[in-house]
Every structure is written in structure tokens, then in C-alpha cells.
Amino acid sequence: MKKLKRRDFFKCSLSGVGGILSSNLISRIPVLSVPETAYALSSTGRLSHVEAKYYKKLEHKEIECQLCPRKCKVGDRERGYCGVRENQKGIYYTLVYGLACSFHTDPIEKKPFFHFYPGSSAFSIATAGCNLNCKFCQNWEISQARPEQTYNIELPPQSVVEYALKENAKSISYTYTEPVIFYEYMLDCAKLGREKGIKSVMVSGGYVEPEPLVELCKNLDAVKIDLKAFTDEFYKDICRGRLQPVLECLKELNRMGIWYEIVYLMVPTLNDDMSSIRKMCQWILANLSPDVPIHFTRFTPMYLLKNLPLTPVSSLEKAREIALETGLKFVYVGNVPGHKAENTFCPKCQQMLIGRYGFTITRMNLQKGKCKFCGEKIPGVWA
């Protein structure tokens, strides 16, 4: 193995075949063994220059982005809210195509997906940027950065698929930041991955316009949506977005029949009101399905909300109780390793079907997508 230069070491903190490449993260990313292949990767100062797919040209070199509900109007030489799309003389470009600022092989449970090839690996990638600005973002160093502020690795779709194959990953996961903002890159990776037998999953805030969502989902295998709250006020004040487009996204996913799961990060005092959670569960039941898994996950003080405490486990449990009472069948507690509600239970006979500890599968009582004990068919995408 070659010796890393000090500069490279700090620039590219790699864990396995992966790393989060942000100048502000370097001190807290562990550096483990660096495989020989990692030396082929090097940070690039350049940005991509690939025309964006969804936008409309306006007068006077202005454009209107039509990828997400913000519909940013962007003048010449300016960027949209996401910070990764730029108008250059009236043509809108993505600056992050093929430029990963973070990549790692994760267990699929980390996304979290609990009903999608449990125990499998997901080769996970991200670029800089996001179309929201959540005050609790755990990856703000890359999601709230512009691509010139992160260390980017040239990783074209072909390389992404090659790494996924090399890592024996079942899927490619578009995650860590907001994949919608690297739409063209994700779409091409997903198409190529499908040709090679690799699945694709998106971990998203669901802040996307219907037309690009539909095109994208034809090439994806699963989607995880962060439903950040069930009030528009929270979306406006805490995330700088709106609730309704996310609900529309969920309805569209449901209509298309793609597998999806929902995560609800419970932030103490801000979105932990149980009456609101009850309304959300009732909405899911009425508009989506009792089969959609929902994960109530624990908040850790982060980014602009360092003043708040960890979510009490009792709040997560209460929310789970409400969801089950409402009629949702698969309700989980997340970010509490060892909690009973990390496991999947059969909604009919109540036996444990999939045992988990953190991101590790400890027990599997599912056979061909059915409960081993009573034969109940369990919704999901199983091996």
C-alpha cells in the first residue's frame, strides 16, 4: 500500500471505500484502512457543466427551475436555492453531475429501509447541496454547502455502478444530502445500475415536482421520505419549505406503487405534539396505506438546534402507540439501538419476523415475504 501524503490524508478521509469529503468534517471522520483502489480517486476543483433537465427559459436570460416546488427564478450567473444549479447565459446547468462529495457502503437499515432487502448493502453517494435548510440537519456541512466548498471525487455513473458491484451492494443509495438536487446524476446512475442488476433507492425529503418524480421513479426501486412534521408552520420555520408538496409526493409514490417508507424525526418541543402525530397517522391511513412503514426516530442536537435535548425515548414510544392505534401496521422506533420497536412484528400473529440491533439483522423469520409462523404476507421488497 502506498503512503498517503499529509494533504491527501486530510482531504480525503476514507473509511473503507468511502468518505465524507467536507473541509468541515475532516476532524471527526474516522480514517481506517485505505484500499489500493482509493488512490485512483482524487479531489477535483472543477464543477460539472451538464444541462439541467427540468427548467423553463424566460426573457432576459432568466430561467425558472421546475425540478422542485420552489420554482426558483434565476438570473444569468446566479444559482438556485440548492446552490448546485447555475444559470449561464440563459441555460441552466447542474454543477454536480458525477461529483460525489460523499460515498460509503452502508447497511440498508441505515437509510432506514426495513422492508427492502433487509441485511443487504447499499453503495451510498451524495453531492453537495439541498433544496431545504432544516435546522436539525445532521449532514449540514455538505448539504448546506456549495459544490466548490466540498472535496469532490469524480465518480461518473459507470464508476458508481462498478463500485456497487465491487462492494457486493444490492443497491445504490442516493442519500446524505438531498438527491433531488443531483437529479440528472441520480437518474443516469439508476438507469445504468438497472442494466447491471443493481437496485436504486432514494433517501429524500420529497420536495420535488410531480413530473420529474414520475420519470425518476420509473428507474428507482424504493424511496424513503423524511416527513419532517405535519404542520406547514414547522416546514416554513424549521425547514424553509412547505408541507403540501411533500404530501403530494407521498400520494404520487403511493399511486405509482413503488416501495416507500416514511421517517419522522421527532424534535423535542417542535414537532412532538401528539395530536399532530395522530393527525399525520390518520392522513397516512386515509391517503396512503396501513402497510407503509413509519419510523419515529430520535433527534440529536445538531447544526442550528444545539439548544434542544435528545428526544426522550418515551415520546417515540408514545408516537408509535398512536400510530398503531390509528391502524398503521409497521411502526418503528429509530436511533435507539436495542429498542424492541426496531424489530418487525407480524401484524397478524404478533411474532417477531425480523430482529434488529441497530443496523444489524439478528433474526429472520420471514420466508418468501411471508410470516414463518402464520403465513401472513408482509409488504415489502424481499430477497
Added chain:
Amino acid sequence: MEKEDSLNKSKVVIIRSKKVLGSNNKVNSSELVLMLKKGLVSLTGDPDFRDVVSRFYTPQDVIGMKVNCLAGKGASTHPELAISFASLLKEAGIKEKNIIIWDRANAELEEMGFPLNYSRNGIRCFGTDTDTVGYSRDLYQYLNIGSLLSRIPLYYTSVQVNLPMLKDHSLAGITCSLKNFYGAVNNPNKYHEDGCNPFVADLNALPQIKDQNRLIICDALTVQYRGGPSYLPYWNDGYGGIIISTDPAALDFTGYQVINQLRRKNGSPTLEKSGIFPKYILTAADRNHNLGKASSDEIEIIKVSL
């Protein structure tokens, strides 16, 4: 009583010259130097521009000159303005090496014709994206702002002279002195909603920015009065002016009035009629921000022609 009122007002000097722009809007630097000298003494009433400089800066200061180069030629701070003011600072006893012309990106500075200089000799000039500079590791928070700050105002300079370009802005209404500090944070794209209000005011209220503010010399040599912040030649006016103040809110309020005058003169709807009144200027002047004055009653405009 009248005198007392006058003392409480923020002064804004608008100085114009018909000779400062030549053919193709080429800047006449010697005329610009005269304008600066006259403008500075008009602001304070001092007999000599060197007295004015010494009111705001000491020889121990490292003076940052924050320019705005984002929109490229035609809609960015003219290098002649920065260089001319630097020459006056030098005449007033400030060492060249204690002057740093800066903006967010080297490429943008270079494109505008600013001579990049990272060395310790001469006037320094570089962007935040210089390898050894960059943004802070810590987040700076105030009300709706949460950003990494350029390390230039944090660690390289002790005071600023703000050198914005007066322009129309299709989202904010106008961009001038307050909004120029969007070029000092890592995530300006997050602060353009709702006409950039209250983000512009919140950002300027950060002590790291507010406390360095001494003087603003606004480039109004050419003014993009409509269609900004990009350069569109058919809505660009050879105004031939510079606007000077110590009060960023008052200067921006005056800039907003200038834009409206130019819009009216050229048959364009006012900012209000276009639905882009720059509300953030009023927010900057409110009690929470206290960044200056933003009403005609509280601003004394001194008009000078050369």
C-alpha cells in the same frame, strides 16, 4: 432645533460627474479621484480628505475592501474605484500591504480586472476561495442566519470599506451595501426568499460584520436599474456617480430612490409597481437590527456635481 435634527440624520453624499465615464463607459480615473476627495470631505465637513480617512482608519488597521464581482463586467464594482480609493488611503498614510481587496472568488475578481496579489507587498487582492483562506469552521448564527463566514473579515482585516455596486435585483429589489455581504458567507443561496428579508438585515447584524463597518463607497458609475443583478445593457444607465455614507441602511435607502428615479426616467415601472420593494432595508433599520436610518426624514442627502 433644525441643527439638532440635522445632527441626528444620517448623511449620504451623492457625487456625480459627466466626465467620469468616457466612450464605452471607460472610467476616467483622475476624475474619479477628484470625486472621491470631494465626496469624502462633503460627508464629514473636514477640510482635507486625509482628515476624513483618519476619522475612520488608523495606520494599524488592515482595511478590507469588499467589492462585488458576481455579475461580471458591466454590473460589478469597477476596479478603478477600488484602486483610486486605495491610492487615497495610501496618501493618507495607510500602508499598501494593509489594504486587501476581496470578494468571494478569485476567478470573479480576475474576470473584472482586479489584479490578484497574495503576497505581502503592495495592495493585496484575493477571494475567499483562495486555497489557504476559505470559510470559518464554526457556524455564525443570528436570528435567521446560520452560516460559515469568510475568513477574510474574521482573520485578515480589522475594518472594512464596503465598495458595493448599486443595482436592481429581481428578488431583493436592489442590491447595494447591505446585500454585498452575501459575498462573505458560504450559503448566500439560502437567503434569497421573501425578497431576502429579513436575511440581509440579520446577516449585517452579526458583530463580525457590523463592527467592521466604517465607510461605504458605492459604485454608481453605471447603474443596472432594471433586470439586475445580471448585466443587461439596455437597462444599464451611465449614471456617473458614487454614493458615500457611514450608514448602510441610509445608503441603501438612497440607492433604492436612485433606482426608482432611473426607472421613471427610462419609462420603467418603479420597484413598488414591480412588486420588489426592498423591504430588508426597513428591517435593517428596525430596533432589532439597528443598522441605520431608512426614511427620508432621517437622511440628509448631500448632492455634489463636478
